[in-house]
Ligand SMILES: Nc1nc2c(c(=O)[nH]1)N[C@H]1C(S)=C(S)[C@@H](COP(=O)(O)OP(=O)(O)OC[C@H]3O[C@@H](n4cnc5c(=O)[nH]c(N)nc54)[C@H](O)[C@@H]3O)O[C@H]1N2
Ligand SMILES: Nc1nc2c(c(=O)[nH]1)N[C@H]1C(S)=C(S)[C@@H](COP(=O)(O)OP(=O)(O)OC[C@H]3O[C@@H](n4cnc5c(=O)[nH]c(N)nc54)[C@H](O)[C@@H]3O)O[C@H]1N2
Ligand code: SF4
């Protein structure tokens with residue numbers, strides 16, 4: 051029987067029908083009844099089944115490198131936290147948690163820290179993700195409420211995506227946007243890069259990074275000139291500071307804005323005219339807006355535009371901060387950020403009193419705690435002496451991650467709860483606690499449009515893994531608060547969370563949850579529901595006077611390129627990888643869309659700095675450096691680089707993006723400015739390149755300059771390169787029968803290792819020769835006996851190469867698709883689908899298919 055649950059990945063929050071097919075295997079389908087996706091799933095959701103095996107899982111509590119009983123581990127954690135608090139006070143300890151916890155986990159962690167330990171030093175990776183949106187909402191609305199739903203997209207005439215690569219990061223929402231555009235809506239994308247999202251837009255504004263305030267202020271000034279301001283709405287529902295319109299009058303003419311944003315004035319005018327003429331506008335934004343040193347101002351510039359034109363609280367008209375993680379929203383509801391208390395309440399004395407009374411707690415945090423960047427700084431300075439990290443990988447994902455690693459190494463007591471045994475952060479843990487993973491845990495998540503859905507267990511808990519809420523409650527009990535943490539099941543916590551959301555309610559906040567009837571069964575059967583209705587539909591906001599606020603925001607001067615750091619480094623995501631890849635890295639179908647970490651460079655910069663396409667390049671910033679494979683593309687703006695965030699110590703020697711950004715943050719939200727770091731680039735010479743293939747994993751990561759792991763069926767592929775002699779690699783090959791071929795003229799060496807006739811490993815390296823395509827050799831790993839041509843790296847006769855995987859569902863590579871387009875003269879995405887299936891399942895590759903067709907047309911012309 052299919053179990054209804056919710057996708058593990060992004061904030062779209064798609065419903066899934068999961069049918070178990072074996073002990074640790076599951077068939078995944080979209081849930082046709084779920085309001086977020088109506089049955090659709092993207093490439094990541096579709097291939098969730100490939101990530102539910104037990105490979106790499108942490109299955110037992112570990113103290114140092116030794117397995118320990120739960121009792122021992124929990125007692126130790128409780129004792130160390132209690133002793134540290136006793137000796138140094140509550141603010142000497144901290145939790146660093148995650149938007150990938152379930153609401154119930156999050157609630158318990160927040161309660162323990164703020165109500166019982168008595169500090170607000172609990173912050174979350176959401177600080178890195180949408181805290182600028184939170185701060186912007188607070189300033190404008192008086193409460194952190196996203197006043198939009200997906201249905202607004204269906205009703206909009208103009209959809210503006212700002213700093214959002216929706217086609218890759220929120221693919222199912224993107225499909226909804228495309229459907230609306232097919233019915234006549236206009237799509238504008240504002241992003242310095244020509245992403246696949248931008249590629250399909252009616253208008254793409256390749257904005258100069260960091261100039262979004264100027265762009266949005268200019269839009270508002272234009273709307274005012276054009277008579278598009280809703281004066282009645284302003285008069286009745288919005289407080290406008292005296293200086294507001296005067297400030298907007300200065301320097302916001304079309305030409306000045308075009309210069310600041312480095313945009314053609316004609317394109318900018320087209321955008322402004324569209325905006326002024328289209329009341330049903332949804333402006334959706336994410337990290338290009340939030341992850342900036344001026345993130346909160348950028349958010350308020352967008353909110354100003356919507357408030358002043360009355361485009362809020364009405365169908366098809368809303369500012370829409372789309373959330374990244376599956377439960378970023380749930381974290382905001384429980385108060386998981388250091389800057390909120392609980393249930394959308396802040397630290398005002400009356401709120402503290404209400405929450406403390408509700409929890410019947412001995413104490414309550416007095417003031418906001420340390421925000422993520424400050425928290426890790428305090429860790430480095432020895433002010434935090436015990437840290438518990440749950441469901442996040444800060445050694446990878448924090449800015450200036452090298453410094454974060456030093457801080458973790460210096461901390462006297464680090465606890466890490468994770469599902470994976472070996473993570474970059476786990477390497478610093480004194481205690482590692484095995485958490486239950488997606489597919490094993492039960493609870494709720496809230497998606498971008500405030501829809502609460504159940505995640506349900508599909509499998510029994512493996513090994514000694516336990517749900518996060520259980521782990522935290524156990525520590526709470528062992529610290530001495532037995533009854534406050536006496537939960538038996540997630541339903542107990544859910545009901546308490548619902549009661550707190552309504553406790554002492556004076557009608558001032560939008561956030562309250564409806565009571566779930568029917569006891570535990572009612573919780574088990576809970577159908578997806580959205581809280582908050584249509585927020586602000588009545589024009590009342592959560593401020594003391596009920597009015598929203600326009601906030602006067604000014605564009606910060608944009609720095610000229612520095613002599614030593616002449617480029618601007620932008621960082622972000624790939625379509626088929628998820629963050630530090632602890633889960634997507636297990637799925638061969640997701641691995642080869644982008645198999646290696648690339649630095650994308652504009653052709654002018656490549657010429658200027660001597661970077662070769664496909665060669666290696668070192669990207670450096672004042673914080674650190676890392677090597678990437680260079681990709682020279684015209685989709686980058688000149689002067690800017692783009693690198694992905696997904697690779698780690700476990701998966702690569704290069705692509706270590708976390709080492710590069712500055713540990714600087716927006717002054718209002720504390721969100722780091724990940725999208726614009728002064729940087730430099732230089733080519734890296736290599737003497738040889740090659741690859742190694744292993745059935746399963748090698749004993750350790752190959753110790754060469756460039757080594758990148760790629761998950762493949764039945765094993766792992768490692769792409770390799772170095773400027774030192776390729777010694778030492780043989781030691782990684784397993785024992786077995788070796789066959790070998792050497793070509794000294796080209797510096798080529800090919801080794802295959804066979805065991806009982808099966809291929810168990812291969813090593814191909816060359817200085818000046820060709821390397822075979824990997825596909826055929828990868829298939830040989832699964833064959834019952836290796837072909838005699840194994841050292842040739844291909845089947846006798848024909849050579850087939852699929853190229854990078856474009857369609858993950860049907861495993862179709864770029865070359866296969868281009869050949870089909872060419873040979874069968876396919877002219878649109880539907881025709882490609884009809885011919886070879888590409889794009890007909892999850893649809894995530896449809897933007898890429900459109901681009902390949904367009905490129906073929908250009909080539910043909
Ligand atoms: N495939 C995939 N999907 C994901 C995730 C994942 O890891 N992989 N993670 C999830 C999470 S947690 C999040 S937060 C979301 C993030 O989703 P997105 O915000 O869509 O993703 P990013 O790639 O971080 O950045 C978005 C875009 O901002 C642009 N940008 C950079 N600087 C500026 C600027 O100054 N102005 C403007 N207007 N744009 C700028 C970048 O070029 C980039 O294309 O994705 C979620 N979905
Ligand atoms: N340079 C740069 N850095 C960035 C960003 C960027 O755009 N550029 N984006 C930032 C953003 S928006 C985000 S959201 C962060 C994401 O960064 P992280 O939160 O560090 O990324 P993940 O790899 O998702 O880490 C989640 C961890 O939790 C584990 N896990 C999964 N499920 C569970 C569970 O149920 N319980 C427990 N206990 N553990 C679990 C996983 O194995 C993994 O180790 O990165 C931020 N860092
Ligand atoms: S869009 Fe994709 S990754 Fe996001 S929730 Fe839906 S299926 Fe999962």
Ligand SMILES: [Mo]
Nearest residue numbers: 178179374375
């Ligand atoms: Mo995020």
